[in-house]
Amino acid sequence: MTTFVLVSGVFTGPHVWEDTASRLSAAGAEVRAVALSGLGGGRPSGAEDIDLETHIADVLGVVDSVAGQDGREIVLVGHDYGIHPVLAAADRRAESIARVVYLDSGLPQDGVPALAAVADQGLREEVRRLAQDGAHGALPPPARDSWHLWGSTTGVPDAALDRLTALASPQPLGTLLQPMDLTGAAASVPMAGVLCTGGGASIAMVQAQVDFGEPALQALADPRVTFFELPTGHWPMLSDPAALTAVLLKAAVGEGHRLTPAGATPPEPFLLDVPGLPRERIGSVDLYLPPSARGPHPALVFVHGGPVPREARPTPRDWPVLTGYARYAADNGVVGVTLDHRLHDIADYEVASDDVADAVDRVRADPRVDEDRIALWFFSGSGPLTADWMGGPPPWLRCLAADYPIMAPLPSWGRLAGRFHPADAVAHAGSLPLVLVRAGLESDGIAATVEQFLTAARACGAGVEVIDVPNGHHSFETADRTDESREAVRRAVGTVLRHLKA
Template identity: 70%
Template sequence: MTVFILVAGAFTGPYVWRDTAAYLAAGGADVRTVALTGLGKGAGGPAESVDLETHIADVLAVIDRAVAEGGGDIVLVGHGYGIHPVLGAADRRAGAVARIVHLDSGMPRDGVPALAAVPDQRLREELAEGGGWRTAGELPPPARDGWSRWGSTAGVSEAALDGLTALAAPQPLGTLLQPLRLTGAAAGVPVTGVLCTGNGPGIELVQLMVDLGEPALQALADPRVTFFELPTGHWPMLSCPAELAGVLTEAAAGGGHRLKAPGTAGPPPHLRPFLLDVPERPRERTGNTDLYLPDGPGPHPAVVFVHGGPVPAGARPTPRDWPTLTGYARYVAGRGAVSAVLDHRLHAVTDYGRAAEDVADAVERVRADPRVDGDRVALWFFSGGGPLTADWLAAPPPWLRCLALNYPVLAPLPSWGVPDARFRPVRAVAHAGSLPIVLVRAGREMPEIAATVEEFLTEAARCGADVEVVDVPAGRHGFETLDRTAESREAVHRAVTAVLKRLERGGPTTR
């Protein structure tokens, strides 16, 4: 028999597991829900006396009771904040735990408090500053319309949201501020991640981040780590309890998707060859920018290519040497325009400000080059570089003849919290005026990214923006190195032709 020990997230208690626990029990499992002190079983003393260690002790007590009763293999399930006391307890009872399940939760590290995992960046700042909460020793639960600051409520019924709000309890502040202490004793315990794609990345995006070399994520490619997806928001025990119970049962049996470690199946997707056989061209490297020059004296129009991300700071090669960027650059230079490819400092979702500075600086250097016609420039953005288009959409300069986007992220993903409101292309497109936009849409896009593209196109249609969509129906995110098909090659030809057409002499220079 499997013993599931379920630990709820912030502000909540055992009641959130009611339906999921019933489904698990009906399948023959022993299900135990942990009542965390101050949340599920009364305060048990002043709020300031309750911290993360208190909650770790709560989980340990349930583990020890299950071991004493000889129930079976123990599977610890931590939802959101709940993964912190789960990991703390597993570290001290590693020999007793068969599996740890991260249910729509992060990857806490030794010495880092749960505060770091709060999804809303502004709320993190408010909590760090303390304010009146420092005196009270606890954080009041969200109002009914405030739960989204802690995770997407997609799929949660109105009645369930009412119940969640009515039963919520204040969160003792010490549970968020006290650092988690781990010795590494539980490193060998198998792990499962259940990703709720209505609230954060799915398996495909996690694999992409692993492929990019993000150091903190390399452990996810261990064969002892499995993944499942649920197409719902942050509270699957409320939105799809039967499906969650099924996933937990499969996880306990060792099922799930396993990620590929970089290099085990050839080059990672972003380092595979470009889909077109484009002749090599000389390039000039200055600082963080490479120039690919066309034949003839010029001045020529220019296309500046802006990579996506976030990309780990230590990733090698850097994006300007990735085949997609160099392939486009050589192809465009061969068709008569200067190509510029730059590295920028988008290493985390909090880095869009400095990445935007890098892009703006590079654009001005390119425009100032005597071989470039500074009044005929296009900017071409990829993937997670999409939010950087917001500045250019909000106030297009007269020399910007076209803005292109390939499989872009065009609104903050739910897991990003609330980044700078400046980087929201969905809002900025209303100010684009007559700026031509070429958008390359992958038909097999990751759902969480596809949703932002559709939101952008809906807003663009509403405000009458000039958008040409180049569809790649069978294409995936990063199709230029993943899908070497006639359809994909034709899409590249169409997109490049559309951009270069906007750079022809005599085109509009004012908006």
């Protein structure tokens, strides 16, 4: 028999698992929903004395009460913050745990507190301020309309959200601030990751992070690690407990998608045939010049997405997709430009924006470039950077394009500075031509940001040409090397070039 030990996230208790637990029990499993100290329906008493170690002990108490029973396989499930006490408990009882399931959670690291996994910078600062001020040792739970700051509430019924709010407890600050203490033993325990796509997560994105070569993520390509996607927000136990139950039962027996190790498959060349034009490297910028010596030429600047780990090698300007686009542009008579910017974390949009602006200034200053004919093309996570250029487009900016962009902060990101909200900036774009390449099989969370932007664009009459790739996924140039994808690239580049050469 499988025993599922369920551990909920911040502010919550066993009540969030009720529907899922009953379904797991009906399927023949034993279920233990852990009541973490200070959480679960009432105000904590002595919250200042509760820390992560307290919650680890809570989980260990349940594990020890089950371990040793004949034929029992213990599967620990941690949702959100709950993965921290779960992983630490697995580290100390590795021989007793059959599998750890990460339910829409981060990947805790030794020596790092749970607060580091809180995406919203404002919330992190609030926790630190409360810790300095005393604040009775706890972070107040969110109001009903603020749960989205802790993860997408998409699909959660109103009654369930009301109950979540009514039963929420203040989160003891020590649980967020105490560093995780791991010995490494948990690495021997098989794991499964359940990604909720309503928040913008996807298996493809995790694979991309592994491909970047970040050392901390290479363990995710171990064959004992599997992944699942759920088309829900951050709270599947409230929005779709039936689907969550089915996934947990599959995860418990080792089913799921397995990732490919970094470097196992050589990168595919660009999906279009492009000439091997040389590049000229100037600092963080690479120029691909047209074969014709006559100039000056218009320039098309390609801005990579992210966040991209600092350690990623090769760096983005050497990725085959970007070098392919740049060479294709150069072969069509404009200077193709790639660059590296410092979007390494959600908090880095301001520095990344400065990097892009500096790169554009450098390109415009080059005597081989027509400084009055520049276009910008953004990819994926660089979408919020488009707001800077739409909010007050300079006269030399002839077109702005975006491939499968993220056009608003994803629920898992928390809040971004107001200047990085394209849906607000598009009202000021004036006559700037906008081209948006939309992947038809985009993840739910990213697709929602695109629709939010297009709704705002329609409301203000902005001219957005949408080029659809109906059967394309995020990063369709590599994920879907089809005639449909090739035609979308040709059409998008052709549209941008027409505006540049007009």
